[in-house]
Amino acid sequence: MRLLEARDIHSGYGDMEVLHGVSVEVGKEEIVTIIGPNGAGKSTLLKTIFGLLRPHKGEISLDGREVTGFPPHVLVRLGMCYVPQVDNVFPSLTVQENLEMGAFVLRGDIKPRLERVYELFPLLRRRRRQRVGKMSGGERQMVAMGRALMLDPTILLLDEPTAALAPNLVENVFQSVKAIRDSGVAILIVEQNAKQSLAISDRGYVLVDGRNRFQGTGREILENEEIGKLFLGG
């Protein structure tokens, strides 16, 4: 049994179906990357898994329990967290206030969780009193991931965490993703920086036009010539 299973997902917006039967799985403590051209339905898939869109057909299960159609706040309690591509921090609040907001829906002592996030991202501890609106794109992305980790997830969904970043900061984000996984969290990540993301991934999927096109280990996808030409820039 996988930690997350999405089977034969049909989903979209109103009458417009964008996903025509997509399936993905994520094992415990795996990093899994989804790549594919713009408009393939990658973000739609994450939104559907996180309960922001209700699938027309298909099933989603988390840790063996069927969760299809469950709303985000329930999924969060069951261990799933989602970092959207944009608007994923509160710019007018400080780093620490952002992290505390992240934990706000959970009961219990937030101190140990705050400590864990600061251990993973020492920069955030140093900048804890700084307003997030004044920070760089890479630092904000750290805050967004840290905020999600305050909910103590078993699986984190990340939508293009490196999209807005200068190339020299991209690698830092992937190092953070690895560190998060090493702390015991599975990660499903959608990425345009496909090569770097696949390089740290256990497995990956290629989505095209709302359908699974290819899947394999990170290495198999990186070494596949056809995929390289079509989706990895040669």
Ligand SMILES: Nc1ncnc2c1ncn2[C@@H]1O[C@H](COP(=O)(O)OP(=O)(O)O)[C@@H](O)[C@H]1O
């Ligand atoms: N909020 C929305 N309302 C209507 N159509 C949307 C919405 N968001 C995305 N779409 C459409 O769904 C398709 C897939 O989009 P998306 O999942 O964002 O693709 P990707 O993340 O792979 O680039 C595109 O045709 C896009 O125009």
Ligand SMILES: [Mg+2]
């Ligand atoms: Mg997208």
